[in-house]
Amino acid sequence: MSIESLSERKFRFALNLLGIMIGIAAVTGLISLTQGMNNEITSQMGILGTSTITIIPGTQVASMMESSQEGGFMGPSGGSSMFLSTSELDWRDVDILEKMPGIDLIVPGVSGGQGVYVRKGDTFSVSVEGITDAYFQINEADELLEGRELMRSDKAVVILGYKLAYPFDGEEKYFGVGDRIKLTTMVDKNEKTLSLRVLGILEEVGSSIGPGGGDEGFLIPLRTYEQFFETGGEYTTIQVKAEDPDTINQLSAEIEDALEDVSVITSEVAMEMVNSIIGTIEAVLGGIAGISLMVAGVGIINTMTVSVMERTREIGVLKAIGARSSDVLMMFLTEAVLTGITGGTIGAVFGFILSKVVGNYVGVTSEVSLNLGVIALFFAVITCVVSGLYPAWRASNLHPVEALRSE
Amino acid sequence: MSVVMETVGLEKEYPQGDSVLRVLKGIDLKVVEGEFMAIMGPSGSGKSTLLNMLGALDKPSAGKIIVHGTDLSTLNDNELADLRSKEIGFVFQFFNLIPRSNALKNVELPMAIAGVPRRERRERASKLLELVGLGERMDHRPAELSGGEQQRVAIARALVNEPSVLLCDEVTGNLDSKTGFEVMELLLSFNKEQGKTFILITHDPNVAQMAQRLVQLQDGIIIGEKKLW
Structure with a gap:
């Protein structure tokens, strides 16, 4: 027993x-x-930086953030309608910002451009973003692996996401600095083509989201973008760098008041969400x-x-x-x-x-x-x-x- | 000779449906240090109940139990447990050893409960096991020992904390007569050589005849008593 x-x-x-x-x-x-x-x-949110404010059109995102800050989970104002905004940012908003005190840098940007390019007979589609030369001063986490940053005088140039140059992690190099890429897109049913010279290649960020399209986007000069995609003077984001990181909350409130129908995102608020x-x-x-x-x-x-x-x-x-x-x-x-x-x-x-x-x-x-x-x-x-x-x-x-x- | 244990007008009743079952009906008993007492009676006479109460395992319905001058009714549960640990040793009919532990561990158990240091436990347990004749079988589990051997382990376990009284509940009841006789001899040797006090209950007259004093119990009262040696 x-x-x-x-x-x-x-x-x-x-x-x-x-x-x-x-x-x-x-x-x-x-x-x-x-x-x-x-x-x-x-760590990806950290890319935003502590003194950076991102302004996007529409108020939905802002109200969703408020509800999440209050502990609620996606209030009725959130949901699927959040990015379907009819309002836009343009040069007038930049004008207002330029007159406001406490702002160090203003970087308008426009994204959403889609195009295709051909490499050795294979066609690839790509997201394109238009940036100004101040972009790299504000997005400090975006470092160049090869080549150089954008200058004011640059025109038909492109900075590539890491994965576009090295799709197999360095094993095979698809594009190098100085190479030419022919970008094709459709605007109002007309096919347009633009020849771009590779100016630089970004370091790997490990994601295909975030500013600059992450590892899989094209960064081209804002003026070039506007001409090519015919989007005169409208921006999808305006990034603002505060002179003093401590004033960022006050500054973002002021910006929200000064510009109509916009949402203001700071790294702090985004992190909370x-x-x-x-x-x-x-x-x-x-x-x-x-x-x-x-x-x-x-x-x-x-x-x-x-x-x-x-x-x-x-x-x-x-x-x-x-x-x-x-x-x-x-x-x-x-x-x-x-x-x-x-x-x-x-x-x-x-x-x-x-x-x-x-x-x-x-x-x-x-x-x-x-x-x-x-x-x-x-x-x-x-x-x-x-x-x-x-x-x-x-x-x-x-x-x-x-x-x-x-x- | 000093009195080790005493009962005064001890009664015990159990509720049984609407009525009560009176098991003990007023027992007056004195146990003197160094004596070997047998309580004999047929089954249902109340001898087991009496033994459990002497061992502070159960509480009387009326009357008193006095151990070394202390009235047990004045003690709380923890104090009663400590009394059982230090003053009383139990030996059971069915040995009741811990099946998972070997003989040595079984004998060490009461010392572990009493808080004796590990090294001393080992020393005292092995000495006692040698004394009961199991020096060679200390690492055997109960299932690997015969009935007589198991009862010897149980006796060593009961003695190891050097109690004032050993209470033996039909200790030969589960053994053949020869082995039972040997176990009785062992108990008697501890009584004679070390002056240990024994109270033994049995329904077997042959076993009872070996005691120094024989108390006869029937229907919850003492009906006779005689000194045998």
Whole structure:
């Protein structure tokens, strides 16, 4: 009987361990993935710079941000209509900004141009953005890998995103500085072609979004863009650099008042919006993982209750030879804590490995932090102790005489 | 000789449906240090209930139990547990060893509960196991020991904290008569050589005849008592 019950107990202990392991692995895995995602987005938001204000047409984005700042999640003003704005930015807005104090640089930009180019018989489509020479002074994170920055006098030139020059990470070079690219587009049903000389190639930013079209865009001079795409004097963004980063909140409020129907984005506000979205994702994923941990807890309640029933006589013996009720309670709780520590540690390690594997697969560098590991372990132990509390309490309260009499 | 244990007008009732079952109906008993007492009676006479109460495992409905001058009704649950740990040793009919632990660990257990340091535990447990004749089998689990051997381990476990009294509950009841006789001899040797006090309950007259004093219990009262040696 004894050897059988021993292996039986080991099996049950292993099952409990497995339950806690899965729960903790899910918690750590999902959280370290979302943390990694957060890091990635935050570092990309950092490109905006702390003294930069981005002005875009329309007020929808601004009101959505306000609602997310208030803790709400995508109010009725948000949603799909946010970018369908009819208003535009133009030279008049630049004029107003030039008269405002506290502004160091004004960089209008226009994006949304689409074109195609041909390389060795293959046709590629590309997004084009028009910028001024001050662009690189404001977007300091955009560094050139090769060539030089734009100058005021440059005309038919292009700065390429990294992936357009090196589509296979440096293995094969598609374009170099000085090469010519023929850009073709349709404007009002007329085909137009423009020959551009490669002026520079941007360093890899690791994304195809963000200012400058990321790794997969063309940056061309604003005047050239306006002539080619025939968009006289209208901008999709105006970036403003404040003279003093500390005045940025006041300055953005002033700009919002001075220009009609615009949204003003600072890196701080954008970060808050992103944080609130990621917070929601984290809460949902954490909740799902938490449920699996809860299920593991119920499993522990079950097995420990069975274990207490099986060991009733043993508990009677312990009490007869002098164990206090608290000794019996501690004995069972120790077992629960042990399950928590073992299952939690293995589970956390598994979770981190899982987040690395899944992260690799989906292209997110998951964050493996000691902090998260410790918190996960803490939750594992808490789950086990809370689950073990009732069975352990039942065991400690058994009447010794009745316990001794049981089979 | 000092009195180790005393009961005064001890009663115990159990509720049974609408009525009550009176198991003990006023027991007055004095246990003197160093004596070997047997309480004999048929099943249902209340001897197990009496033993449980002497061992502070159960509480009386009326009357008093006094151990070394302390009225047990004045002690709380923790104090009663400590009393069981230090003053009382139990030996059971079905040995009641911890099946997962070897003989040595089983004997160490009461010391672990009492907070004896690890090294001393090991030393005292192995010495006692040698004394009961199991020096060679200390690392055996209960399932690997015979009934007589298991009972020897249980006796060592009961003695290891040097209690004032050993309470033995039908300790030969689960053994063949030869092994049972050997176990009785062992208990008697501890009584004679080390002056340990024993209270033993049994329904077996042959076992009871080996005691120094025989108390006869029937229907919850003492019906007779005699000194045998």
